Amino acid sequence: MTLRVPRAGGDPVLTLPRRVSLSEGRAFAEAQAEWLRRATSRQIVAQPVDAGVLLPVEGRPMRVTPFPIRGARIEGNSLLIPGNRPAAPVIQAFLRHLALQRLHSACDGFAADLGREYRAITLRDTRSRWGSCTSDGRLMFSWRLAMAPPGVLTYVAAHEVAHLAHMDHSPRFWAQVEALMPGHKPYRDWLRRHGNELLAWQFRD
Structure with a gap:
């Protein structure tokens, strides 16, 4: 049970x-x-994404602000979104694109350091894990990592790339994570403490 x-x-x-x-x-x-x-x-109250809210983007609170533009972008401490479209899907697409850019860059670097190649990166909105690695080298990540501080996203990338060499959580695996990203533990701890806050954001209209 x-x-x-x-x-x-x-x-x-x-x-x-x-x-x-x-x-x-x-x-x-x-x-x-x-x-x-x-x-x-300890549960976090669900927070709908809409105009006017303070939404974390790469660890910084951004005021979601409708503006006469065609696509979402960051200006100062504001996340500008098209004023004539629903906020949630626009912001979700923006975060997915941002996450994919950051993750490709991080994974490419870590894979080169490791001397291994991954086959693909996919993004999902997972509830139970921030990333995964299959035995054939396919990496999966939560696009919500784009809301976390950059070091947190980088840590998750290092964690999953390390699985290309060690498909377990043995001491050798954690030594590999540390070799790829020295001093990763504070970012791992941040995710344990604050990950549920990222999951609480609701991207529904």
Whole structure:
């Protein structure tokens, strides 16, 4: 039996094996009442993306500002968006493009340092992981990394590229991450502490 509280909000999820009855599952959940209370208190309230909000872009709060332009761009502390289009899809596309640019640059450099090649980079809006690496060298990342400080995105890139050499989380793997990005631990810790804040942003109209 497992009990999970989504980091970005939502109801707790209880998963039961087939042989376990619903009453047993309910008793298990009730026994975890204190843990549930603490876990739900740490959830971040969902924040819709719209004009006027302060949205993090590469770790900096940007005021989303409608403007008579054709495409989104940053000017000073503002994220300018076309005033005649819905904000959320425009901003999501902007962040995806930014993430892909930054990740390609970081992964290319780390792969060259490692002496390995990756096959492709894809972006998704994942809930449980910030990146992954398949056995055939395909790298996947969350485009929400574009909202995190640049060092955090770079760390996740180093982490996944290191998997090209070590498909595990052994001491050798972590030594490889450190070799690719010395001093990576503060960025790893930032993601653990603040990752749920990135997941809380809702890109829906």
